[in-house]
Amino acid sequence: MTTLNVAPDTxxxxxxxxxxxxxxxxxxxxxxxxxxxxxxxxxxWQLGFPIVMVLxxxxxxxxxxxxxxxxxxxxxxxxAMPGLFTxxxxxxxxxxxxxxxxxxxxxxxxxxxxxPMASSxxxxxxxxxxxxxAAVDLAILVGIALVLGWRSGGSLxxxxxxxxLLLLLRLALIFVGIFLGLIVQNTEAAGNLFAVAFPxxxxxxxxxxxxxxxxxxxxxxxxxxxSSTAGAIRDIFESPAVASGFWIEEHALAAAIVWPMVITAxxxxxxxxxxxxxxx
Amino acid sequence: xxxxxxxxxxxxxxxxxxxxxxxxGFDLAVPYGMVYGLLGPNGAGKTTAVRILTTLIxxxxxxxxxxxxxxxxxxxxxxxxxxxxxxxxxxxxxISARQNLVLFGRLFHIGQAAARKxxxxxxxxxxxxxxxxxxxxxxxxxxxxxxxxxxxxxLAPRVLFLxxxxxxxxxxxxxxxxxxxxxxxxHGTTVLLTTHYLxxxxxxxxxxxxxxxxxxxxxxxxxxxxxxxxxxxLEIVAAESDDLPAIAExxxxxxxxxxxxxxxxxxxxxxxxxxxxxxxxxxxATELRNKGVTAADLGLRRPTLDEAFLQLTGHATDDEETxxx
Ligand SMILES: Nc1ncnc2c1ncn2[C@@H]1O[C@H](COP(=O)(O)OP(=O)(O)OP(=O)(O)O)[C@@H](O)[C@H]1O
Ligand SMILES: [Mg+2]
Numbered sequence: 001m002t003t004l005n006v007a008p009d010t011x012x013x014x015x016x017x018x019x020x021x022x023x024x025x026x027x028x029x030x031x032x033x034x035x036x037x038x039x040x041x042x043x044x045w046q047l048g049f050p051i052v053m054v055l056x057x058x059x060x061x062x063x064x065x066x067x068x069x070x071x072x073x074x075x076x077x078x079x080a081m082p083g084l085f086t087x088x089x090x091x092x093x094x095x096x097x098x099x100x101x102x103x104x105x106x107x108x109x110x111x112x113x114x115x116p117m118a119s120s121x122x123x124x125x126x127x128x129x130x131x132x133x134a135a136v137d138l139a140i141l142v143g144i145a146l147v148l149g150w151r152s153g154g155s156l157x158x159x160x161x162x163x164x165l166l167l168l169l170r171l172a173l174i175f176v177g178i179f180l181g182l183i184v185q186n187t188e189a190a191g192n193l194f195a196v197a198f199p200x201x202x203x204x205x206x207x208x209x210x211x212x213x214x215x216x217x218x219x220x221x222x223x224x225x226x227s228s229t230a231g232a233i234r235d236i237f238e239s240p241a242v243a244s245g246f247w248i249e250e251h252a253l254a255a256a257i258v259w260p261m262v263i264t265a266x267x268x269x270x271x272x273x274x275x276x277x278x279x280x
Numbered sequence: 281x282x283x284x285x286x287x288x289x290x291x292x293x294x295x296x297x298x299x300x301x302x303x304x305g306f307d308l309a310v311p312y313g314m315v316y317g318l319l320g321p322n323g324a325g326k327t328t329a330v331r332i333l334t335t336l337i338x339x340x341x342x343x344x345x346x347x348x349x350x351x352x353x354x355x356x357x358x359x360x361x362x363x364x365x366x367x368x369x370x371x372x373x374x375i376s377a378r379q380n381l382v383l384f385g386r387l388f389h390i391g392q393a394a395a396r397k398x399x400x401x402x403x404x405x406x407x408x409x410x411x412x413x414x415x416x417x418x419x420x421x422x423x424x425x426x427x428x429x430x431x432x433x434x435l436a437p438r439v440l441f442l443x444x445x446x447x448x449x450x451x452x453x454x455x456x457x458x459x460x461x462x463x464x465x466x467h468g469t470t471v472l473l474t475t476h477y478l479x480x481x482x483x484x485x486x487x488x489x490x491x492x493x494x495x496x497x498x499x500x501x502x503x504x505x506x507x508x509x510x511x512x513x514l515e516i517v518a519a520e521s522d523d524l525p526a527i528a529e530x531x532x533x534x535x536x537x538x539x540x541x542x543x544x545x546x547x548x549x550x551x552x553x554x555x556x557x558x559x560x561x562x563x564x565a566t567e568l569r570n571k572g573v574t575a576a577d578l579g580l581r582r583p584t585l586d587e588a589f590l591q592l593t594g595h596a597t598d599d600e601e602t603x604x605x
């Protein structure tokens with residue numbers, strides 16, 4: 001047998017380390033993609049909830065809501081679909097957190113960190129895989145929306161830009177997910193993060209305009225990063241909307257870019273610090 | 281640069297978690313080619329030692345070298361030369377057994393083609409070839425642990441760390457894993473394993489180090505250790521407490537070399553380490569009858585880890601879980 005006793009990479013220069021950080025990241029992404037290909041039902045499980053929500057809102061509650069100022073139910077589909085897209089991206093951080101907790105709980109992080117691979121790949125690979133996963137989620141949801149009769153009023157390029165805004169939100173929330181995933185003790189606790197995610201997703205403009213909510217709740221909802229992204233993409237899709245009373249809603253596009261940057265600026269360092277604390 | 285003849289050399293390891301001294305001046309020296317067993321009860325510091333030696337956590341004091349490199353200053357050099365199978369089984373249940381091994385091969389930087397080739401070799405070596413394309417979800421405990429072991433053997437590493445490799449396995453699974461570890465040792469891999477089980481350390485290891493409260497208790501060969509704690513013991517429970525001295529005297533004659541009987545007044549029991557169980561049992565039974573002493577109970581017992589600790593350290597272990605060895 002010509003088995004090696006020592007891992008063959010010996011390049012400890014910066015360039016060598018960057019190269020391996022990328023190669024190793026891709027190996028982790030590959031592992032995650034194999035997961036998705038082998039278990040396509042993952043999508044059904046994870047998209048089931050948002051889809052049921054939107055069907056309920058469009059066909060049950062929506063008919064009673066006047067979101068466009070043109071009477072109850074009018075334009076609700078156009079209002080709710082962008083909300084559904086945004087909510088799915090927002091809830092995505094739970095998938096990230098759950099996956100991180102899982103590899104921690106199962107001892108994968110330990111094995112990875114005892115290996116010559118770049119340990120950053122554990123996290124970067126997760127992030128890249130989650131973005132790919134989110135893009136597929138989004139494609140499925142858009143497909144469903146089109147079948148139900150939703151159309152974007154914006155140009156093709158602008159519509160594509162709106163999808164990028166959605167992925168930007170998802171990207172920022174990956175760092176939140178990694179941070180939370182490293183904090184919680186086990187996958188059971190990670191499942192309970194839904195208690196955090198649910199108000200975060202719902203107290204927003206996703207299903208109802210903040211103007212229709214009681215004062216303080218409306219303000220919280222309007223300033224929710226989820227609302228900013230939802231508002232920005234509604235503008236792009238030219239969804240009908242009542243005139244908003246909140247300053248931030250008037251600047252939804254800028255907020256949809258600034259919020260994810262703020263979230264990243266806070267949670268990326270926190271996640272890195274938490275990751276380093278594993279070696280304490 | 282490598283400076284040591286030892287696969288693992290640790291001096292005065294310290295690790296504190298707030299109030300807990302997980303390691304408190306722990307020393308370890310494992311020569312190349314040896315299977316070394318770290319034996320100790322729950323919370324003794326076994327996992328902490330393994331985690332320091334595999335570069336997962338920083339030490340608070342002392343020095344440690346693995347495969348010739350300092351774990352603090354040259355962690356990358358260490359990581360290129362070791363394998364780790366941790367306390368939990370790190371197997372990806374959603375991808376096939378072969379894909380698990382290929383993934384780890386790539387992450388050990390041996391290249392895609394070599395990773396595939398090595399995966400097939402390992403599947404063969406660990407008797408998993410038939411299950412290569414199945415996902416480990418449906419594997420038995422022993423198979424999963426073997427796949428886990430194989431994942432840490434992508435390189436035939438200089439030093440392999442196994443943290444409780446058989447805990448939670450049924451007897452068949454344990455035997456499978458033992459077989460696999462012996463096979464690795466035969467090919468020259470240095471193995472450092474931790475265990476709660478005396479018999480496991482006895483069957484697998486060339487040397488056994490006993491650890492408790494983060495400190496070394498004793499280190500010896502399995503035979504030496506057994507001599508110290510007695511291989512088997514004979515227990516005689518007296519019917520009348522007045523008979524205890526006579527029974528103790530008679531038990532001492534059956535004692536294996538260098539040991540003596542211990543008397544438990546409360547239970548009216550005399551326990552003595554013996555060399556040849558059946559012989560001692562018949563001898564003692566005959567003598568009891570000759571002297572007209574009646575015993576309430578007479579039997580052979582294997583020492584539990586608790587008793588071994590009592591014998592070695594003069595105090596019992598703190599937990600109940602390990603007493604059923
Ligand atoms: N991350 C941690 N934070 C706080 N205390 C810890 C941590 N890791 C270990 N300890 C403590 O350090 C001591 C040694 O633990 P360690 O896990 O090394 O024991 P062990 O011998 O492996 O036990 P077991 O047989 O149960 O696996 C224990 O008292 C444990 O509670
Ligand atoms: Mg342990």
